[in-house]
Amino acid sequence: MLLYVALMIIGVGGALALLCGKKHRVATLVGAVSLFSGAAAGLPAMFMGMEFESFFQIPVLILGIAAALYSPGYLAGHGSERSNVYWFFLNLTVASMLAVTVFEHWVPFLLAWEVMGLASAVLVMFDRESTAARKAGWLYFAACHAGAALLILYFMFPECNVYLSLFLVLAGFGLKIGFPLLHIWLPEAHPAAPAPVSALMSGAMIPLGFLGIFKFAHFDTCICLEEYMAFLGWALLILGVAGALGGIIFALPQNNLKRLLAYSSIENMGLISIAFGLCFLGAAAYDIQERVDDISEMVLFSFVGGIIHIINHALLKGGLFLGAGSVLKMTHTLSMDKLGGLMRRAPQSGTLFTLNAAGLCGLPPFGGFIGECLIYYAAFFGVMNGSGALRSAAVAVLIVMALTGGIAVAVYAKAIGAVFLGEPRSQQAADALEVKPLMLTAQYLLFGLSLLFIVILAWTLPEDIDAPLVKNIAILYAAVVVLIAILLWAQRILSRRGVRKSCTWDCGYAKPDARMEYTGTAFTQPLSDLFDPVLKVEKKLIRPETVFPEKASLDERVSDRSVKRFWQPLTELAVMLAEKIHHLQSGNLHFYILLILLTLAGMLIYAMMRG
Amino acid sequence: MEKCEMIRFIFCYAAALVFCPLLAGIINKVKAFFAGRCGVSIFQLYFDIFKLLKKERVHSATSNWILAISPLAQLGFIMAALALLPLGLNISPLGFSGDAVLLFYFLGMARFLTVLAALDTGSSFEGMGASREVQFSALAEAAVFALLALLAIHTGTLETGVMLQCAGIGISAWHTAAVMVLAGLAFFVVLLCENCRVPFDDPETHLELTMIHEAMVLDYGGPDLAVIFYGAALKLWLFASFLVALVLPESCFAGMVGICCYFGGVAVTAVLIGIIESIMARSRFLKLPQLLTGATVLVVLALIIQIFFNGGVIK
Amino acid sequence: MNDWFGIVPALFLLSCLLLATSSRMLHLIRLVALQGILLGVLPLLSEGGHWGIAAVNIIIKGIVLPVLLYMAMKRASVQRELEPLVGYSVSAVLVLLFCGAGFWVAERLPLNSAMGPLAVAAAFTVLLTGLFIVAARKKALTQVIGFLIFENGITLFGIGMMRHHELMVELGILLDVLVLVFIMGIAVCQINREFAHIDADKLQNLDDLPDGEVKK
Numbered sequence A: 001m002l003l004y005v006a007l008m009i010i011g012v013g014g015a016l017a018l019l020c021g022k023k024h025r026v027a028t029l030v031g032a033v034s035l036f037s038g039a040a041a042g043l044p045a046m047f048m049g050m051e052f053e054s055f056f057q058i059p060v061l062i063l064g065i066a067a068a069l070y071s072p073g074y075l076a077g078h079g080s081e082r083s084n085v086y087w088f089f090l091n092l093t094v095a096s097m098l099a100v101t102v103f104e105h106w107v108p109f110l111l112a113w114e115v116m117g118l119a120s121a122v123l124v125m126f127d128r129e130s131t132a133a134r135k136a137g138w139l140y141f142a143a144c145h146a147g148a149a150l151l152i153l154y155f156m157f158p159e160c161n162v163y164l165s166l167f168l169v170l171a172g173f174g175l176k177i178g179f180p181l182l183h184i185w186l187p188e189a190h191p192a193a194p195a196p197v198s199a200l201m202s203g204a205m206i207p208l209g210f211l212g213i214f215k216f217a218h219f220d221t222c223i224c225l226e227e228y229m230a231f232l233g234w235a236l237l238i239l240g241v242a243g244a245l246g247g248i249i250f251a252l253p254q255n256n257l258k259r260l261l262a263y264s265s266i267e268n269m270g271l272i273s274i275a276f277g278l279c280f281l282g283a284a285a286y287d288i289q290e291r292v293d294d295i296s297e298m299v300l301f302s303f304v305g306g307i308i309h310i311i312n313h314a315l316l317k318g319g320l321f322l323g324a325g326s327v328l329k330m331t332h333t334l335s336m337d338k339l340g341g342l343m344r345r346a347p348q349s350g351t352l353f354t355l356n357a358a359g360l361c362g363l364p365p366f367g368g369f370i371g372e373c374l375i376y377y378a379a380f381f382g383v384m385n386g387s388g389a390l391r392s393a394a395v396a397v398l399i400v401m402a403l404t405g406g407i408a409v410a411v412y413a414k415a416i417g418a419v420f421l422g423e424p425r426s427q428q429a430a431d432a433l434e435v436k437p438l439m440l441t442a443q444y445l446l447f448g449l450s451l452l453f454i455v456i457l458a459w460t461l462p463e464d465i466d467a468p469l470v471k472n473i474a475i476l477y478a479a480v481v482v483l484i485a486i487l488l489w490a491q492r493i494l495s496r497r498g499v500r501k502s503c504t505w506d507c508g509y510a511k512p513d514a515r516m517e518y519t520g521t522a523f524t525q526p527l528s529d530l531f532d533p534v535l536k537v538e539k540k541l542i543r544p545e546t547v548f549p550e551k552a553s554l555d556e557r558v559s560d561r562s563v564k565r566f567w568q569p570l571t572e573l574a575v576m577l578a579e580k581i582h583h584l585q586s587g588n589l590h591f592y593i594l595l596i597l598l599t600l601a602g603m604l605i606y607a608m609m610r611g
Numbered sequence B: 001m002e003k004c005e006m007i008r009f010i011f012c013y014a015a016a017l018v019f020c021p022l023l024a025g026i027i028n029k030v031k032a033f034f035a036g037r038c039g040v041s042i043f044q045l046y047f048d049i050f051k052l053l054k055k056e057r058v059h060s061a062t063s064n065w066i067l068a069i070s071p072l073a074q075l076g077f078i079m080a081a082l083a084l085l086p087l088g089l090n091i092s093p094l095g096f097s098g099d100a101v102l103l104f105y106f107l108g109m110a111r112f113l114t115v116l117a118a119l120d121t122g123s124s125f126e127g128m129g130a131s132r133e134v135q136f137s138a139l140a141e142a143a144v145f146a147l148l149a150l151l152a153i154h155t156g157t158l159e160t161g162v163m164l165q166c167a168g169i170g171i172s173a174w175h176t177a178a179v180m181v182l183a184g185l186a187f188f189v190v191l192l193c194e195n196c197r198v199p200f201d202d203p204e205t206h207l208e209l210t211m212i213h214e215a216m217v218l219d220y221g222g223p224d225l226a227v228i229f230y231g232a233a234l235k236l237w238l239f240a241s242f243l244v245a246l247v248l249p250e251s252c253f254a255g256m257v258g259i260c261c262y263f264g265g266v267a268v269t270a271v272l273i274g275i276i277e278s279i280m281a282r283s284r285f286l287k288l289p290q291l292l293t294g295a296t297v298l299v300v301l302a303l304i305i306q307i308f309f310n311g312g313v314i315k
Numbered sequence C: 001m002n003d004w005f006g007i008v009p010a011l012f013l014l015s016c017l018l019l020a021t022s023s024r025m026l027h028l029i030r031l032v033a034l035q036g037i038l039l040g041v042l043p044l045l046s047e048g049g050h051w052g053i054a055a056v057n058i059i060i061k062g063i064v065l066p067v068l069l070y071m072a073m074k075r076a077s078v079q080r081e082l083e084p085l086v087g088y089s090v091s092a093v094l095v096l097l098f099c100g101a102g103f104w105v106a107e108r109l110p111l112n113s114a115m116g117p118l119a120v121a122a123a124f125t126v127l128l129t130g131l132f133i134v135a136a137r138k139k140a141l142t143q144v145i146g147f148l149i150f151e152n153g154i155t156l157f158g159i160g161m162m163r164h165h166e167l168m169v170e171l172g173i174l175l176d177v178l179v180l181v182f183i184m185g186i187a188v189c190q191i192n193r194e195f196a197h198i199d200a201d202k203l204q205n206l207d208d209l210p211d212g213e214v215k216k
Helices: A002-019 A024-048 A054-075 A080-102 A106-124 A131-156 A162-177 A186-192 A195-205 A208-216 A225-251 A257-288 A292-331 A347-360 A368-385 A389-420 A437-460 A467-494 A520-530 A561-580 A589-610 B002-035 B044-053 B065-082 B099-120 B124-155 B160-166 B174-194 B222-247 B255-279 B288-308 C002-021 C025-045 C051-076 C088-108 C117-136 C140-161 C164-195 C200-206
Strands: A499-502 A538-542 A553-557 B057-060
Touching: A002 A024, A002 A054, A002 A080, A024 A054, A024 A080, A054 A080, A054 A195, A054 A208, A054 A292, A054 A437, A080 A106, A080 A195, A080 A208, A106 A131, A106 A195, A106 A208, A131 A162, A131 A186, A131 A208, A162 A208, A162 A225, A186 A195, A186 A257, A195 A257, A195 A292, A208 A257, A225 A257, A225 A389, A257 A292, A257 A368, A257 A389, A292 A347, A292 A368, A292 A437, A347 A368, A347 A389, A347 A437, A347 B065, A347 B099, A368 A389, A368 A437, A368 A467, A368 B099, A368 B124, A389 A520, A389 B099, A389 B124, A389 B288, A437 A467, A467 B065, A467 B099, A520 B124, B002 B044, B002 B065, B002 B222, B002 B255, B044 B222, B057 B065, B057 B222, B065 B099, B065 B222, B099 B124, B099 B160, B099 B222, B124 B160, B124 B174, B124 B288, B160 B222, B174 B222, B174 B255, B174 B288, B174 C002, B222 B255, B288 C002, B288 C088, B288 C117, C002 C025, C002 C088, C002 C117, C002 C140, C025 C051, C025 C140, C051 C140, C051 C164, C088 C117, C117 C140, C140 C164
Parallel strands: A499 B057
Antiparallel strands: A538 A553
16 A cells, blocks of 8 residues: 555656756755655555565665655756656656556556656656767667567467467566666666666666566466476576676676676676576476475575575665766766776765675675575575486586676776776866765665665574574674774774875886776776687777887777677668568558458458457 | 584684794795705794884875775685684584585685775786786686585585585595595695685796786785785685695594694695695796686586486486 | 496596697697507406407507607697687587586486496597597697597497497497598698698698689
């Protein structure tokens, strides 16, 4: 009930904000207050009756609150003259996301799903002067529609071939989740959208695809449930492995901060997909296996791990996207090779970004570890107790997750190092100033909640979902924090002579400057060289020649290969086919009427044949 | 019994904290022996640490809080990770099912802090070292988790201590012995990589361009450097402990025998590292990923054999 | 005694990994010789002890062929395979995949082998690795070694089954490979004398097309 109230407040507030017209301040006030109060009103509902949908509603509500706090500061100077439009569509997006989680029947669900896609597409195109934003918006728009079309087909024909229907549901929801090959809109839309919208989309909207799969996969109508679940499990597992590894490898060489974060979202969705894949596989093997109890552990831990990672990802990635927004606000650029040294100029933003990034890499003692650890745990159970192919797959999952985690550390070390540490590489970065307190509040809120979440998990998970693991982790976390605090305190006492500041050691060269620093691209170059067979970085190298070289340069470009290798040929094929039937459009009215008649006749014959 | 074991564990933990700088001394002695020198004292690292502790702290003007807290925070994480291992071949009282993941993620966090501190100075040398560190550790991580999967199958548990207790090169069946030899070899490679020893890194060289770990800590001096030296020594002790517990069979895990085997094993590991450093040169950086992939592949081969004898790979 | 039936195939698996990741010719030749000797040891382990087969295997595969290869290597003065078509890390991962495929086959084939499915799995892995080395390396000498590994796989399979008619077939193949190694050995030396290298992939210009119309 409270949720419907929340929905109403957010929706009505958005409409009111639109009506405010040119009065930007009023529009901002109405929009932000309604979004904040609506989302806050919805939160208690989460704790009154915990349902499966709640785990998807929590990110929506929390990121809604964060967006309400963050947006006013972000919009100032970045299109505040259209703030009424912004708030209307932002509120509409949040409201429709809530609606998506609430509806049980597929018709209203799809309606809300479409509204959600459309409203967020408008927000992606909010920066209307930028060509990139408009292009990204169109791409996203197309992806939304293609997904919805597949889903409509899926719901219209529930009795069709099992594998076809699985393909439809996976592709339809996968377009939102960003499974590999279906992900192409993500790295375009996230950099283009305003930061709070990116946070909302990445943290709360794309996981809704998983909700769709869980809710609407035809578990009830299919004949052989085990086979169906096994197939779904394998599909999710393979897509997840490819998404996790591919996503993080493509995040490595990115130079645009938000694009890097977008690829990291693909990676995290991959991890979640791995978790749910293991869950379905275990559930399918549940009855076949003799050792029923053993495999049930894998099912449980993978499911819980996936869910927890969704929430952690929402909180931490939301914080990171807001942090990237602050960087844009401070320096007017997201290109990492032009940034640097922001930690000195904006210590709070920098620290928050660093902590969030460590959390998202799954490093203890932060939130992200718990979800990843549970997925690892599930995979270990699969390795120990699974049989045959499931066990081999679990081994592969473990290795892939470890590798992904290692590369994620590299990716985020690069992001932090290039943006916040060292010396500024441009004047814009040197002139940066800390953002407004309200914007920081939103980030503090998200990070604080991610810490609070650990505590909540440790002491509220029921015994049968094995609280001891999470509880033990939480206790060790506390122990480590205390230990480090004692060590730091002891050092303070010991080093009474204080700290002298000097310049960075320069190896005898007296004038080091920012151009000599290691750039982000250079930092990840060894790893991206290692994965060059996947990345295929396009290099244009002009070597320095002669004794006094005049010009030398290196230009590197990374393009998403799935666009070039998969989508471009596909679109070309589609255009070719379209040209083939182009002459049908003759302009002759009689011909059109003939076509309509033919179609009607055909449908009539089809109906008679079936009936 | 329970209490007795606890006391033994605490004793071994304290011993690890006190004696870990000795490992560097042993390695240097072995290298000196191979080179025909008499070498520095085995306690040299203690002297270095004490001398450094008395000095003033100097930080780069470019740096922020990360550089300042990094050495001690790293040490904290390494100490926490060490507490999860079966020290003195006694199961850790802090251990729980699934702590193996936490152990290696603690080490991951320590590494993350080193890398960030290196980037915090804005020095190009340190960026270079950090860049190499993240590359090699990502690959080593894959080997480690493959190894953990192997141990999980082999022992049927996820608690590090119990896992390492049940594993070991025994003579019960040829394939378990073979599998464990492969696992031990692979973990030794990981140990060399994570602790920046030859052939991954040469702690002796003082040319920034060729180093990994030493390049990352160029900007530290005084008490900070002392903490870093100490942390590196403790990390080496940690990996040596893991290796010893991995290789020794279950029969060694008992009372005083266990403690003797443990300290003996750690010392032997240090000697082994010393021998390897004496007879090998540092590899080219381009070769190192191959070495680490090789370690992973070895573990996976062991895994395939293990799974094959434990229920079938596919069926 | 029974343990050895497991250890020898496991050693074969390990040798496959080393073969796929090693760039030194001398290394490769030694490993192939080791495989030959292992193949000679295997028949001795089964009951009855097939001394004849063991002797033939050890002499031809463990000694004669490696020595021939060694001489060819010296003549052509090639030490290493520097730029393989497929890198060594990827090769290692591929061998693991072959290994998985080998087990997949072994667990499905309705064979009651004397040595259990491990030998069958190892045989398939060796076979695939041999073919892979032929395909993925540039030097003619390495390709010959690949053929030899391939043949070793077939022999391992044959010995694993230990049936007489298969042994006959296998001896026939052995003869073929022997001849092949002779011919290739001579060819390698000739090519080397003529072109100063033995990169097989550079020999595509030897067709009858006029200059400039290089076949792609």
